[in-house]
Amino acid sequence: MASILLLVTILVALLQHSGNCCGGKFAAEVIEVLAIKETLNWIKDKHWEQVEIETDNCCGGKFAAEVIKVLTIKETLNWIKDKHWGQIEIETDSMLFFLIAHVSYCFFSQHSYSCFFPQHSCAKLALRALAPTTSYIITNKTTFHSIEHSTAMASLVRSATFRALRNATPSPFLSNCLPSTNRPFIYRFRTLNLRAFSAAFMSPPSKAVVYDQQGPPDVVTRIVELPPVEVKENDVCVRMIAAPINPSDINRIEGVYPVRPQVPAIGGYEGVGEVYSVGSAVKCLSPGDLVIPSPPSFGTWQTYIVKDQSVWHKINKDSPVEYAATVTVNPLTALRMLEDYVALNSGDAIVQNGATSIVGQCVIQIARDRGVHSINILRDRPGSDEAKENLKKLGADEVFTESQLEVKNIKGLLASIPEPALGFNCVGGNAASLVLKFLRQGGTMVTYGGMSKKPITVSTSSFIFKDLSLRGFWLQKWLGADNAKECRRMIDYLLDLAREGKLRYEMELVPFDNFSTSLDKALGKLGSQPKQVIKF
Structure with missing residues (x-):
């Protein structure tokens, strides 16, 4: 409530020094928005940190009122801090709008600033209400000085951008707002870089x-x-x-x-x-x-x-x-294993156990997209027939349960599919041995898991007579x-x-x-x- 009263006081002071165009309707709008509590949904629906404004209205019009409304509602303070309102770019003839927004932000961000526009008693009066400990001066030469500041504030000053593009004749609205003696000191400020006031x-x-x-x-x-x-x-x-x-x-x-x-x-x-x-x-x-x-x-x-x-x-x-x-994790593992160990061409084949896993399903589909055949091994369990059908729909060429492979001539089951040069093992134990049986001379088996928690057993003849290679893949290491x-x-x-x-x-x-x-x-x-x- 104290924050609302403070801003009302500031606005009243501003309106007393600003002429006819700032009174009446705008004052009523401000009082109305200060009383509105249910603005959170409105805020969430707006990306107002990206809004671009162009106005000759010395009060900043509707948007200024909405900004004040947002900044004066206690329940929205955390949300406001989350948003980087310093990304707003403003094109305006209004120093009053900048003052209102700036004062509101400084109050709620628990910093005190003073922006003195020479001979602009309206601005001075309003900013004195904050009892500032840090002062910045904007002169008619657009110099930007820090009178007293901490090391942290110095970086904000250096990053601030205030550019006066012209020693402009004030707009009709602005002329009515300010005493005539102030006119030579009023500039049109474009691209006020408010990012400087919201570094974190x-x-x-x-x-x-x-x-x-x-x-x-x-x-x-x-x-x-x-x-x-x-x-x-x-x-x-x-x-x-x-x-x-x-x-x-x-x-x-x-x-x-x-x-x-x-x-x-x-x-x-x-x-x-x-x-x-x-x-x-x-x-x-x-x-x-x-x-x-x-x-x-x-x-x-x-x-x-x-x-x-x-x-x-x-x-x-x-x-x-x-x-x-x-x-x-899983699709990337499948893709890396298909690319890193054997140069596969269209028409080649791979063999894998654990085919129903996410990695296994990805291997089937990526291989199919590249014209590579897949031979897939499942554990014997209820629902294996349905699992076979699902894998076939994904593009699997052959799907066997472990019990189906308890034959002497395992390669006789392959029909027209060539012997695979590459195999993947994520189970271990007997399932790994079955992958090795399918591999052609000089083939490679890559192990990336051990779901059965059983060791891989390889016969001596597999190394001597088939010249098989055993490799391992761990995505974490590759990353x-x-x-x-x-x-x-x-x-x-x-x-x-x-x-x-x-x-x-x-x-x-x-x-x-x-x-x-x-x-x-x-x-x-x-x-x-x-x-x-x-x-x-």
């Missing part, structure tokens, strides 16, 4: 899945409310839209994954979001852009994330949200080898496939409020389930 601001509060210690995810995780975070000049605040629960996420919480964040930590490693606000030095991203952390980054299971601009990769707004949220640019190129390629309908896999989008149920599904407590993707 805060994110909204965030809801997040956190864990204070390693252990069973369903025991150690909880959803908490996190306080706002400062958004620095190179930072980007992103409102998360969706993020998956991957096996590696579970392993990190359990403490068994080689690379994991220090506890306490926020869960999640990939996802997709929309830029909410950007720091003053950010040039390549804007509010509303669709982005993903690339390379992936810890802490995606929360509603708002603040990270350096280098973390975020802008993607096509037409990208399906669920695929954008899940593209940087850490300065491959950020290549990573983003491949992500764009994969999202193009998804938009074209050439890459798809089964997922279940689950509201954030149902996180515990989604986690139980990801842990296998409720039987076989699709990939769980949290929707914020």
Whole structure:
């Protein structure tokens, strides 16, 4: 209430010194908007930090009133700080409008400034109400001085831009507002760079899945409310839209994954979001852009994330949200393995176990798109016939259960498909041995997982007589080898496939409020389930 009374006092002082054009209707509008409390929805619907204004109205017209309304409502203060209103560019003949907006911002940002326009008693009177500790002077020569300031304020002064384009004759509106003795000192200010007065601001509060210690995810995780975070000049605040629960996420919480964040930590490693606000030095991203952390980054299971601009990769707004949220781990793993070990040509073949996994499904579809055949191995379990049909629909050439491959001449099952030069193993044990049996002379098997937790057993003859090679792939290591640019190129390629309908896999989008149920599904407590993707 005190803040409202202060601004009313300032406005009354301004109106007393401003002539007829600033009285009457505008004063009534200001009083009316000061009393309005329900503006939050209006604010959210506007991107007013990007508004461009051009007006000869000495009071700034409707927009000035709306700015005052916004700045004087206590409930919206945190939201205002989140928005970078310093990005507004104003073209106006009105010093009064600049004064109102400037005074309002300074009051609520807990800084005190004084902008003295020589012989402009109206401005001086209003600004004295703030008892300023820091003074800036704008003279008729448009010099911008700091009279007293801290080291932090000095940087703001240096970054400020105030340009007088002409010693203009005031507009009719402005002439009526100001005493005649002030006219020689009035300039037309274009592109007032208000960014200088909002170098740092805060994110909204965030809801997040956190864990204070390693252990069973369903025991150690909880959803908490996190306080706002400062958004620095190179930072980007992103409102998360969706993020998956991957096996590696579970392993990190359990403490068994080689690379994991220090506890306490926020869960999640990939996802997709929309830029909410950007720091003053950010040039390549804007509010509303669709982005993903690339390379992936810890802490995606929360509603708002603040990270350096280098973390975020802008993607096509037409990208399906669920695929954008899940593209940087499993599909990228599939693509890298297809490209990194053997030069595959159209007509070649690959063999893999774990074919129903997301990586397995991606391997099938990317291979098909390139004319490469796929031989796929499933574990024997209920529903395997249905799984076979689903994989065939994705483009699998051959699908076998492990029991079907208990024959002496395993390659006799391939018909016209050539012997594969490349195999993928994510299971281990007998399933890995079956992949090796399919490989041709000089073939390579790449292991990227061990779901059965059984060792890989390889016969001596496989090395001596078949000259097979065994390799390993870990996406984390590849991402850490300065491959950020290549990573983003491949992500764009994969999202193009998804938009074209050439890459798809089964997922279940689950509201954030149902996180515990989604986690139980990801842990296998409720039987076989699709990939769980949290929707914020």
